[in-house]
Amino acid sequence: MSEYGMLIDYEYCTGCRTCEVSCKQEYQRPAGRVGGVEVTEYTHTLPNGKLFITNIPHFTRACVFCAGRVKKGLDPACVKHCMARILTYGKVEELVKMLPAKRKAMIWTKGSS
Amino acid sequence: MRSDGVEIIKTTTWSPGPGCHGGCGILVHVKNDKVIKVEGDPDHPWNQGRLCSRCLSMTQYMYHKDRLTRPLKRVGERGEGKFEEISWDEALDLIETRMKQIREDHGPESVIFHQGTGRDIGGWISMLAYAYGSPNWMFGLSGVSCYTPRLMMMSITQGDFAVVDASQWHEKRYDDPEYEIPETVTIWGQNLPATCPDGFFGHWYVDLMKRGTQLLVIDPRCTWIASRAKLWLQLRPGTDAALGLGFIHVMIREDLINTSFVEKWTNAPFLVRVDSTPHTLLRESDIDPTGSDENFIAWNPDTGSAMVWDVDAQLYKDSSTLPSLEGEFDVRLADGSIISAKTVWTLYKENAAGYTPQVVSKITWVPEEKIVEGARMYAQSSPSALHWGLPIDTIPSTIPTSQALNHLWVLTGNLDNPGGNAIARYAYDVVTYPYHSGGAVLSLPPETAEKRIGMHDYGPIRDFRAWAQPDKMLEQIFSKDPYEIKGMWIQTANPLACTGMEPQKWHKAIKKLDFTVCVDLFMTPTAMLCDVILPAASFLEKDSLKAWWVPLNAIKKVTQVGECRSDIEINLELCKRFMKDFPYQNTQELFDRLLSSAGLTYDELCDNTWMMPPEGHPSKPYFRYEKGLLRQDGRPGFRTPSGKIELFSSWLEKWELEPLPYHEEPPYSPVSTPDLFKKYPLILCTGRRMGPYYHSEHRQIPWLREQQKDPVLEIHPDTAQKYGISHGEPVCVENWLGKITVKALVTPVIHPDIVMAEHGWWFPEKEGKEPCLFGVWDVNVNQLIPMSHEGKGGLGAPIKSMLCKVYKPKG
Numbered sequence: 046m047s048e049y050g051m052l053i054d055y056e057y058c059t060g061c062r063t064c065e066v067s068c069k070q071e072y073q074r075p076a077g078r079v080g081g082v083e084v085t086e087y088t089h090t091l092p093n094g095k096l097f098i099t100n101i102p103h104f105t106r107a108c109v110f111c112a113g114r115v116k117k118g119l120d121p122a123c124v125k126h127c128m129a130r131i132l133t134y135g136k137v138e139e140l141v142k143m144l145p146a147k148r149k150a151m152i153w154t155k156g157s158s
Numbered sequence: 159m160r161s162d163g164v165e166i167i168k169t170t171t172w173s174p175g176p177g178c179h180g181g182c183g184i185l186v187h188v189k190n191d192k193v194i195k196v197e198g199d200p201d202h203p204w205n206q207g208r209l210c211s212r213c214l215s216m217t218q219y220m221y222h223k224d225r226l227t228r229p230l231k232r233v234g235e236r237g238e239g240k241f242e243e244i245s246w247d248e249a250l251d252l253i254e255t256r257m258k259q260i261r262e263d264h265g266p267e268s269v270i271f272h273q274g275t276g277r278d279i280g281g282w283i284s285m286l287a288y289a290y291g292s293p294n295w296m297f298g299l300s301g302v303s304c305y306t307p308r309l310m311m312m313s314i315t316q317g318d319f320a321v322v323d324a325s326q327w328h329e330k331r332y333d334d335p336e337y338e339i340p341e342t343v344t345i346w347g348q349n350l351p352a353t354c355p356d357g358f359f360g361h362w363y364v365d366l367m368k369r370g371t372q373l374l375v376i377d378p379r380c381t382w383i384a385s386r387a388k389l390w391l392q393l394r395p396g397t398d399a400a401l402g403l404g405f406i407h408v409m410i411r412e413d414l415i416n417t418s419f420v421e422k423w424t425n426a427p428f429l430v431r432v433d434s435t436p437h438t439l440l441r442e443s444d445i446d447p448t449g450s451d452e453n454f455i456a457w458n459p460d461t462g463s464a465m466v467w468d469v470d471a472q473l474y475k476d477s478s479t480l481p482s483l484e485g486e487f488d489v490r491l492a493d494g495s496i497i498s499a500k501t502v503w504t505l506y507k508e509n510a511a512g513y514t515p516q517v518v519s520k521i522t523w524v525p526e527e528k529i530v531e532g533a534r535m536y537a538q539s540s541p542s543a544l545h546w547g548l549p550i551d552t553i554p555s556t557i558p559t560s561q562a563l564n565h566l567w568v569l570t571g572n573l574d575n576p577g578g579n580a581i582a583r584y585a586y587d588v589v590t591y592p593y594h595s596g597g598a599v600l601s602l603p604p605e606t607a608e609k610r611i612g613m614h615d616y617g618p619i620r621d622f623r624a625w626a627q628p629d630k631m632l633e634q635i636f637s638k639d640p641y642e643i644k645g646m647w648i649q650t651a652n653p654l655a656c657t658g659m660e661p662q663k664w665h666k667a668i669k670k671l672d673f674t675v676c677v678d679l680f681m682t683p684t685a686m687l688c689d690v691i692l693p694a695a696s697f698l699e700k701d702s703l704k705a706w707w708v709p710l711n712a713i714k715k716v717t718q719v720g721e722c723r724s725d726i727e728i729n730l731e732l733c734k735r736f737m738k739d740f741p742y743q744n745t746q747e748l749f750d751r752l753l754s755s756a757g758l759t760y761d762e763l764c765d766n767t768w769m770m771p772p773e774g775h776p777s778k779p780y781f782r783y784e785k786g787l788l789r790q791d792g793r794p795g796f797r798t799p800s801g802k803i804e805l806f807s808s809w810l811e812k813w814e815l816e817p818l819p820y821h822e823e824p825p826y827s828p829v830s831t832p833d834l835f836k837k838y839p840l841i842l843c844t845g846r847r848m849g850p851y852y853h854s855e856h857r858q859i860p861w862l863r864e865q866q867k868d869p870v871l872e873i874h875p876d877t878a879q880k881y882g883i884s885h886g887e888p889v890c891v892e893n894w895l896g897k898i899t900v901k902a903l904v905t906p907v908i909h910p911d912i913v914m915a916e917h918g919w920w921f922p923e924k925e926g927k928e929p930c931l932f933g934v935w936d937v938n939v940n941q942l943i944p945m946s947h948e949g950k951g952g953l954g955a956p957i958k959s960m961l962c963k964v965y966k967p968k969g
């Protein structure tokens with residue numbers, strides 16, 4: 046059985062939080078309530094003294110990976126609108142092949158159901 | 159229409175709505191005449207299906223409970239917050255009567271037409287001002303400090319504007335075979351992913367990074383994009399010209415100049431008189447009494463005598479010899495006297511010689527080795543593109559600063575080349591928003607045009623862009639000299655919360671006027687003071703068109719909200735009332751006229767939604783200066799007085815400004831005001847962009863406001879500790895002009911000697927009437943920035959480089 050998931054090429058995530066609002070629009074979730082995705086920003090001073098900002102989108106328990114959209118052959122709302130195009134939804138085995146070679150990235154699995 | 163009753167309409171974003179400068183293609187989902195969803199259009203080359211959070215929030219924006227949907231008339235005292243709803247007919251009749259009365263009693267110039275940032279307004283508000291008869295069309299930011307200084311400097315340097323080529327002229331974008339990925343993009347003072355400024359889509363740089371572009375970022379803050387740069391230079395605010403000149407110094411010293419380009423396409427070989435100051439370009443009329451004062455002089459090394467550059471023919475008269483690029487020569491003038499002249503290039507090198515890395519490091523705080531590294535990285539990359547931001551405008555030294563930076567792409571030949579800085583014109587030459595004088599829908603008779611405020615004070619204000627100078631305008635409201643200001647029409651602007659420096663002064667000024675109108679979508683601190691408020695339609699509720707820069711886009715009305723009308727319709731209706739024989743009966747006729755240069759009608763444009771100018775059109779790159787596509791006469795060269803790129807600027811010479819770039823200290827700084835600096839020991843920088851908001855907009859939109867509830871001050875951990883300030887706690891920011899209290903955002907991204915405050919804040923949820931005015935006085939950082947500190951030339955203001963102290967609020 047194929048498991049689906051989200052490839053997050055987060056080194057290019059600029060922290061614009063378009064994913065958050067695209068999700069809220071898609072499901073008409075009111076402000077103040079959890080949406081399907083949230084972005085967290087980290088500012089680190091690396092061992093060489095260089096400042097480095099990392100943004101990580103994470104998919105909450107409220108995320109259904111846009112099952113309805115996907116069924117219609119559409120991308121999840123966040124994947125479609127991501128300004129930096131860092132999100133790819135698909136079969137985990139396919140996503141693994143797409144992992145970028147030269148930078149950190151992650152795959153967020155949906156879990157089979 | 160789909161089976162579920164949803165109709166999907168293709169259109170283009172602009173304002174009102176996301177607030178930005180627009181340009182994204184979108185698909186609007188409409189059901190029962192109501193917009194239920196907005197998505198990016200994957201077929202539009204600009205955004206390729208993406209869309210930012212402000213646009214994705216359009217349903218909350220359009221159908222917000224606080225949206226103004228009917229015209230309002232003030233019934234209480236100004237600022238008391240008492241308004242009553244009136245009909246459009248009543249509102250327009252009232253405006254017509256009051257404004258015609260002012261025109262009769264005081265002349266049309268006594269009404270100011272005040273617009274905000276680059277929204278869908280420039281064409282329509284100038285049309286209204288001119289139909290009324292006023293020359294005082296104005297953007298209210300002190301020193302017109304938003305893109306205009308850079309546009310002006312580009313216009314006089316190479317006759318055209320130039321922007322980074324991120325493949326936006328190609329339908330296939332990065333995959334177009336004509337396009338080249340820039341080896342380096344230098345991002346000078348802009349946090350791009352947080353903004354889409356000046357006709358640019360910020361995330362194009364992420365696309366380029368993925369395709370191999372390396373970044374050089376110049377910013378006092380370590381933004382996300384700075385943290386991804388190969389080299390980040392953290393400079394002191396307001397010292398950009400010095401850094402630019404430092405780059406030029408290194409490029410000259412290390413022979414990194416594209417000499418053949420400079421020799422062929424710039425005025426580097428022209429001779430400048432150095433026997434007296436100011437130095438001036440030699441003209442044919444100086445050496446020959448019958449010669450033209452528009453022709454320039456160079457040195458013929460073969461004959462050892464002067465040779466004449468004929469600007470009409472774009473050739474050297476009687477000579478096929480290349481002129482000397484460098485040297486000092488004795489030139490015989492028409493009266494027989496001999497004077498000393500140097501080539502522009504010789505003077506240029508002498509000018510740059512003083513800006514050694516050592517000198518520049520001291521001015522800018524950037525380490526010497528990084529200045530050298532930055533100059534090499536920019537000049538040795540090919541193609542190399544330079545993107546600059548608003549901080550280049552928001553300093554009083556904006557003219558020499560813009561000039562130095564513009565010279566970087568000239569000295570390396572990165573002009574109108576694929577992946578460099580491409581010349582940017584309105585698509586198909588369709589002018590919907592005139593950036594410089596000319597191109598407006600209507601024109602004024604010379605005797606009225608002459609009354610424009612500031613045009614007799616400043617050359618660039620007179621000759622470049624047809625705006626009134628805002629600092630002089632505000633002074634004139636109080637001085638009444640040379641004439642009284644009686645009314646203000648405010649549209650797409652919120653001077654009390656955003657564009658106005660010293661906002662208390664604007665507050666007093668607006669309240670002093672006899673009649674004021676505000677056109678907006680929501681009640682704002684500024685609207686609260688006005689006599690009539692008209693409800694404007696969002697971009698999804700109106701027809702319009704957009705050509706900034708490419709493609710040419712249609713904006714289509716998809717629905718109606720309340721009784722809101724578009725800015726264009728409002729202005730067109732009033733134009734008919736103010737001007738006898740106003741030539742357009744409706745927006746369709748107006749749009750068709752504007753589209754005539756493209757050979758299109760508005761309906762045809764709507765059928766296409768967007769159109770890219772074809773190959774060979776003057777609004778499509780590349781290398782148009784070689785092909786004769788830039789000049790009216792079809793000759794190769796540029797649209798400047800000499801036809802060359804003017805390193806030594808004949809326009810600046812004419813305006814009695816320094817013709818070559820130089821560094822000038824900000825008016826308040828550790829260097830220029832050391833005593834003040836002891837009392838206010840931090841540099842106050844303002845105006846960095848906030849993702850969810852565009853300037854003073856969107857604080858009432860729930861999906862956006864939840865991303866950031868309160869205004870913040872960025873402060874370095876060491877500095878915060880020194881002053882006992884904790885992250886997330888209130889902090890007072892104060893100087894000799896005013897004080898605000900905001901939340902501390904303690905972060906290492908900012909330099910320890912600089913604090914960064916956000917602009918545009920007010921609280922729509924707070925009480926609107928005076929004295930509260932939506933809490934604007936508690937948080938508006940412009941209270942710490944003066945008016946009337948515009949730079950030489952009337953452009954630029956100290957918005958990025960003030961001084962302040964910070965402390966924990968008492969009690």
